[in-house]
Amino acid sequence: NTDKTTVEKLFSSSDTSLATSNLSSPSVDANDPKNKKGPLPLAAAGTYKTGKENSQGRFVVVGSSAWAENSFINFNGNRDLALNTMNWLSSDEDLISIRPKEQEDRRITMTRSQLTWVRTITQFLLPLLVVATGVTVWWRRR
Incomplete structure (x- = not known):
């Protein structure tokens, strides 16, 4: 050549x-x-x-x-x-390099009824469960 x-x-x-x-x-x-x-x-x-x-x-x-x-x-x-x-x-x-991956937008798409269900569980049922467990433990130790 x-x-x-x-x-x-x-x-x-x-x-x-x-x-x-x-x-x-x-x-x-x-x-x-x-x-x-x-x-x-x-x-x-x-x-x-x-x-x-x-x-x-x-x-x-x-x-x-x-x-x-x-x-x-x-x-x-x-x-x-x-x-x-x-x-x-x-x-x-x-x-020249291998660049890090960009963060993907990972949205959760929910219907109105699914959103209501998640809100009910996280804002009401789980806190009530924690309070009920605490009251039960307090009542038994009393």
């Missing part, structure tokens, strides 16, 4: 994956000799000489852009992959 381009595989598919070139067929024939068996590279990164002294260009190639779409960016570390790719491409390696 005379242009000093280096390429490294970032990640690949599993051993049981299969790539087909016949996208018009609704089914995939695992025994078709045209199909390629996994593991298959899904993403690669590399560097190349830019022609300027002490200057390297960087590139990242991913098999599809679907992982970075709004509907998939929050799945399986896709956001970290996108941000870390941008940080590496801009030579900001110190910013």
Whole structure:
């Protein structure tokens, strides 16, 4: 390689994956000799000489852009992959990290009758149970 381009595989598919070139067929024939068996590279990164002294260009190639779409960016570390790719491409390696998960909004949705039931138990029945237990213990010790 005379242009000093280096390429490294970032990640690949599993051993049981299969790539087909016949996208018009609704089914995939695992025994078709045209199909390629996994593991298959899904993403690669590399560097190349830019022609300027002490200057390297960087590139990242991913098999599809679907992982970075709004509907998939929050799945399986896709956001970290996108941000870390941008940080590496801009030579900001110190910013590359696995970020902590954001807290999810975990609301409890209840009907009016369920809310009334929970309120009755927590505001009236449980305190009455504690008072009744205390009175019973006091009465027996007396």
